[in-house]
Structures are given as structure tokens and as C-alpha cells.
Amino acid sequence: xxxxxxxTSWVVASILVLQLAGCASPASHEGMTPEAxxxxxxxxxxxxxxxxxxxxxxAMDSSNISNADLKKAIESSIVKSSxxxxxxxxxxGDYDLTVSVTSMSKPTFGMSFTVEMxxxxxxxxxxxxxxxxxxxxxxxxxxxxxxxxxxxTRLQLAVEGAAxxxxxxxxxxxxxxxx
Amino acid sequence: MHVIxxxxxxxxxxxxxxxKLRTRGLTVTTGAExxxxxxxLVTYKDKWMWDITMYMLELTITIRExxxxxxLGTGNSFHTSLTRKSPTEMVDEVIENIFKQGK
Numbered sequence: 596x597x598x599x600x601x602x603t604s605w606v607v608a609s610i611l612v613l614q615l616a617g618c619a620s621p622a623s624h625e626g627m628t629p630e631a632x633x634x635x636x637x638x639x640x641x642x643x644x645x646x647x648x649x650x651x652x653x654a655m656d657s658s659n660i661s662n663a664d665l666k667k668a669i670e671s672s673i674v675k676s677s678x679x680x681x682x683x684x685x686x687x688g689d690y691d692l693t694v695s696v697t698s699m700s701k702p703t704f705g706m707s708f709t710v711e712m713x714x715x716x717x718x719x720x721x722x723x724x725x726x727x728x729x730x731x732x733x734x735x736x737x738x739x740x741x742x743x744x745x746x747x748t749r750l751q752l753a754v755e756g757a758a759x760x761x762x763x764x765x766x767x768x769x770x771x772x773x774x
Numbered sequence: 775m776h777v778i779x780x781x782x783x784x785x786x787x788x789x790x791x792x793x794k795l796r797t798r799g800l801t802v803t804t805g806a807e808x809x810x811x812x813x814x815l816v817t818y819k820d821k822w823m824w825d826i827t828m829y830m831l832e833l834t835i836t837i838r839e840x841x842x843x844x845x846l847g848t849g850n851s852f853h854t855s856l857t858r859k860s861p862t863e864m865v866d867e868v869i870e871n872i873f874k875q876g877k
Contacts, residue, residue: 648848697845698819698834715845729844 619747621652622660626755627668629763632676634770640689642679644669648696648714657701658751660758669694672762678770690727690774693717694765697731699757701750708746709737710753716765718772730768734760775837777804777816787820790865791835798873808840815840825855833864837872847872 649662736756849872
């Protein structure tokens with residue numbers, strides 16, 4: 596009887612582990628936030644951030660970037676780097692930063708997962724609607740078996756890494772502007 | 775408009791995109807090189823999978839400003855094997871979605 600219960604427990608536990616391992620998680624805003632962004636200049640203005648082109652991660656989907664998480668990651672990075680005086684919500688900033696995910700190439704299978712990402716960064720001055728920056732930012736990141744042996748986690752790490760690199764490049768480009 | 779043909783594209787997806795855009799009254803050329811004078815560039819990425827036969831899993835089309843490559847509009851279509859569509863249908867779906875966004 597005890598053996599039967601033990602066996603049943605093992606089967607249930609194995610199914611749970613397989614299910615957890617098989618479900619994709621969305622890229623987290625913490626994972627997409629760069630550790631440090633090298634900014635050459637800090638701007639004494641406020642900025643509002645808008646993100647587009649992201650998508651939610653469905654149950655049968657692979658890891659995606661949601662607009663909300665990308666926005667949080669960009670805002671956290673701006674605050675951490677002090678690139679702008681402050682980040683405001685809505686359309687109340689001196690500048691409006693819009694970041695659109697235009698493409699993200701994800702592998703379907705493999706040992707090393709390389710994700711390539713392209714975003715369009717647009718920074719506009721609110722007072723006169725002038726364009727301060729329009730730039731295409733391309734980034735990629737490879738996650739290997741040493742990062743995670745679980746495929747869905749490895750892909751999530753690759754997506755987050757590509758987003759991290761993208762945000763770092765975008766903010767660096769803004770820091771080089773004379774606003 | 776000019777559709778930039780991908781080097782690896784042996785299926786003529788650039789031609790399908792150009793044909794679809796022409797149905798909207800646009801003058802469209804295709805080729806691997808970027809022409810000097812054009813109003814907009816069109817780039818695309820197609821992903822194919824095998825399930826009994828090859829099928830197009832995903833197609834992303836982006837319309838760009840020629841000088842800076844800045845995206846002016848982008849659309850994506852993703853269909854797994856069960857809901858697979860022909861490349862022509864995928865192109866139709868993506869182009870229609872891009873122009874719907876612009877309205």
C-alpha cells in the first residue's frame with residue numbers, strides 16, 4: 596500500500612515538474628533592466644515613457660515581452676542611471692519617449708538560444724513637438740545550457756538579455772544628445 | 775516603395791509582398807540593393823517550420839523611412855500548423871494589418 600502511495604506521489608510530482616518546465620514565462624521587467632548604463636550626459640528634464648509592439652505570453656507561447664514590463668524596465672533604468680531628472684506618468688513630461696518593438700527573432704529549438712531584437716526609439720520635446728531622436732536599436736543575446744538546462748527558461752533569459760542590451764544602447768544614445 | 779529581398783529567400787516572398795502592395799495602387803520594386811531614391815523601404819522576416827510539409831510559421835513586414843531605416847509601420851502574422859496559411863494569405867494578412875493601423 597505504502598509503495599503504491601509513493602509511486603503515485605512520484606507520478607504526480609513528475610507531471611507537475613514537467614508542466615512547470617513546459618510553461619513559458621514572460622520576460623520580467625527586473626530581468627530586462629540593465630545593471631548599469633554608462634550615460635555620458637544627464638538631462639535636467641522630466642520624461643514620460645510609452646511602449647508599443649510588445650505582446651503577452653500565452654500558455655502555449657514562447658517567452659514574450661509585454662508593453663507594461665518593457666515600460667517598467669526602461670523607467671527603472673532611467674531612474675537608476677539618472678539620465679533624466681525624473682520619470683512621470685501620462686503626458687506630463689518635458690520629453691516623451693516612445694519605444695516600439697518592431698521585431699524579435701526567437702529560435703524554436705537548440706542548445707544555445709540567440710534572440711535578436713529590433714526596437715524603434717523616438718524622443719520628442721513636448722513643448723514644440725520637435726523630434727530630438729529617432730533611432731533604430733538592434734540587439735541580441737545568447738543564452739546557453741550553462742545559463743539554464745530548461746529550454747523555456749533559457750529562451751526567457753535570452754529574451755531578457757536582448758532587451759537589456761537594447762535598453763542600455765537606447766539610453767546611451769539619448770545620453771549623447773544635446774537636449 | 776522598394777521591397778528589400780532577403781538573400782536567403784528562395785521562395786519569392788519579396789514578390790508576394792510587392793504584388794500585394796501593387797494591388798493598393800502603389801509603385802513597387804524589389805531587389806537586394808537599396809535604391810537611392812525611393813519613398814519607403816519594405817523589409818520582412820519569414821520563419822518556416824516542418825509538419826508533414828513546410829509551412830510559414832511567422833511573417834513580419836516593416837515599412838521604413840529610406841534614409842534612417844526608422845520603422846513607419848510594422849505587422850506580424852503567426853500561425854502554427856493547425857491554422858496554417860499559404861504565404862500569399864500570410865502576406866495579405868500582414869499588409870492589411872499594417873494599413874489598418876495607419877487609419
